[in-house]
Amino acid sequence: MKLKSKTNSIFIDGQWRDTDGQKTSTVYNPATLEAITEVAYGGKAETEAAISAATRAFQTWREMTGRERSRILYKAHELMLDDAERLGEILTTEQGKPLKEAIGEVKGAASFLLWYAEEASRAYGEWIPSSKKSKRLLVIPQPVGVVGAITPWNFPASMITRKIGPALAAGCTVVLKPAPETPLSAIEIVKIMEKAGMQKGVVNLVTGDAEAIGNTMLNSKDVRLMTFTGSTEVGKYLMRESADHVKKLSLELGGHAPIVVFDDADIDKAVSLALSSKFRNNGQTCICANRVYVHDSVKDAFHDKLTEKVEQLKIGDGTEEGTDLGPLINEQASHKVQKHLDDAAAKGADVVCGGAKWNGGLDGHFYQPTILSNVTDDMLVMNEETFGPLMPVQVFSDEDAVIDKANDTDYGLAAYIFTEKTSRAIRVSEKLDYGIVGVNDVFPATAEAPFGGIKQSGVGKEGGHHGMDEFLEMKYVSMGID
Numbered sequence: 257m258k259l260k261s262k263t264n265s266i267f268i269d270g271q272w273r274d275t276d277g278q279k280t281s282t283v284y285n286p287a288t289l290e291a292i293t294e295v296a297y298g299g300k301a302e303t304e305a306a307i308s309a310a311t312r313a314f315q316t317w318r319e320m321t322g323r324e325r326s327r328i329l330y331k332a333h334e335l336m337l338d339d340a341e342r343l344g345e346i347l348t349t350e351q352g353k354p355l356k357e358a359i360g361e362v363k364g365a366a367s368f369l370l371w372y373a374e375e376a377s378r379a380y381g382e383w384i385p386s387s388k389k390s391k392r393l394l395v396i397p398q399p400v401g402v403v404g405a406i407t408p409w410n411f412p413a414s415m416i417t418r419k420i421g422p423a424l425a426a427g428c429t430v431v432l433k434p435a436p437e438t439p440l441s442a443i444e445i446v447k448i449m450e451k452a453g454m455q456k457g458v459v460n461l462v463t464g465d466a467e468a469i470g471n472t473m474l475n476s477k478d479v480r481l482m483t484f485t486g487s488t489e490v491g492k493y494l495m496r497e498s499a500d501h502v503k504k505l506s507l508e509l510g511g512h513a514p515i516v517v518f519d520d521a522d523i524d525k526a527v528s529l530a531l532s533s534k535f536r537n538n539g540q541t542c543i544c545a546n547r548v549y550v551h552d553s554v555k556d557a558f559h560d561k562l563t564e565k566v567e568q569l570k571i572g573d574g575t576e577e578g579t580d581l582g583p584l585i586n587e588q589a590s591h592k593v594q595k596h597l598d599d600a601a602a603k604g605a606d607v608v609c610g611g612a613k614w615n616g617g618l619d620g621h622f623y624q625p626t627i628l629s630n631v632t633d634d635m636l637v638m639n640e641e642t643f644g645p646l647m648p649v650q651v652f653s654d655e656d657a658v659i660d661k662a663n664d665t666d667y668g669l670a671a672y673i674f675t676e677k678t679s680r681a682i683r684v685s686e687k688l689d690y691g692i693v694g695v696n697d698v699f700p701a702t703a704e705a706p707f708g709g710i711k712q713s714g715v716g717k718e719g720g721h722h723g724m725d726e727f728l729e730m731k732y733v734s735m736g737i738d
């Protein structure tokens with residue numbers, strides 16, 4: 257993929273800012289560590305200008321009908337699908353995931369635009385029967401206002417449309433700050449919005465100094481809502497700093513997903529699902545399985561089949577046909593995997609397969625898909641988010657005990673259970689302290705359903721009509737009548 261040495265990446269009030277003469281930062285291909293391009297390194301001034309543009313645009317954007325707003329979102333959805341292959345290539349180049357996953361992500365990203373194009377004209381209010389004859393009570397949904405959106409590098413396209421789709425549908429305007437590792441997908445999405453006919457100032461993009469951009473958003477009384485996907489640490493910071501202006505918040509933070517394989521599970525299916533859950537995007541997904549509990553009576557079959565499949569996974573450059581695992585995003589990510597592995601090994605875990613960095617002639621930070629057995633609850637990997645291809649497997653024998661273990665974490669994003677018994681599926685789903693439970697399913701994220709965590713995994717939902725509710729205020733109008 258050939259890109260220009262410099263790419264304009266700041267879009268304010270319908271204008272791309274030239275990167276010439278401006279401070280820039282480099283975007284790298286994580287598979288080769290080659291520089292792909294330079295993007296603008298914006299900060300306070302650019303963010304203030306973007307917030308002003310979004311504040312002005314809000315006055316007209318909010319006045320449009322839902323149907324008028326939806327036309328632009330429909331168009332953007334179409335444009336995104338038409339260009340899915342090229343967008344997928346850009347995504348793989350900056351993020352590393354296998355091309356087929358990247359194209360899948362682009363299509364998934366487009367699906368959020370479609371869903372919220374549909375929802376734009378369905379922001380219903382309420383007419384509440386009054387207890388007094390002399391009154392009429394109405395609830396009118398209205399857009400929150402200017403939204404500050406901060407997105408991560410692991411899903412550079414879908415995390416953006418999942419936020420700006422409902423925000424725009426609701427009538428909000430947006431200032432978007434993508435992750436510094438993956439600004440190129442964000443630039444492409446904003447270009448699509450422009451091409452789809454979005455009015456100036458409705459969507460603004462600022463790349464650069466995360467702290468300066470974030471703080472400018474936080475310090476602005478005009479930014480009424482912060483929507484963020486990323487680490488729990490930064491999420492807590494945003495939450496604290498949102499207090500001064502009492503901003504609304506929608507936070508999708510870290511997770512530590514358990515998989516529980518019950519004795520009545522279909523083992524072939526369980527192996528294949530566990531594999532997809534753990535190694536998709538090389539383990540760099542907030543809903544990736546971080547730990548696996550397998551019932552004693554099926555442990556051997558599960559273990560053998562899993563090991564055989566993991567050993568067949570192909571590591572390499574995501575653009576190469578047949579690659580299952582691309583690089584980790586950076587050296588720090590690789591260190592974390594190594595730290596969790598070393599800690600587990602020191603505390604008595606066995607490395608069943610993998611267990612080392614992969615050196616296949618590429619400069620990126622690759623790690624072998626790794627299974628650990630004989631893991632204990634005190635190991636880091638059983639408690640901290642690994643965000644890499646490390647899969648610890650522990651054996652259990654009692655349903656209540658394994659539910660307790662699954663719940664014994666500060667996180668509460670996603671949990672998975674594999675069972676063929678409906679009654680168990682319902683019983684255990686109800687007892688798991690998680691925002692999302694996958695029953696024989698490890699791909700719960702979809703445009704039409706509410707995705708979100710509880711506990712320290714976040715607040716608010718993305719997807720479904722619930723995702724749009726985040727960007728709406730319910731105004732109550734109490735009318736006295738004669």
Ligand code: ADP
Pocket residue numbers: 406407408409433434435436466467469470471485486487488490491493
């Ligand atoms: P990760 O460690 O996975 O990169 P982060 O939470 O650090 O997760 O990053 C997620 C997003 O938050 C990125 O866009 C990043 O630039 C941004 N970010 C990081 N620190 C801050 C901050 N202090 N204020 C605002 N945004 C931040």
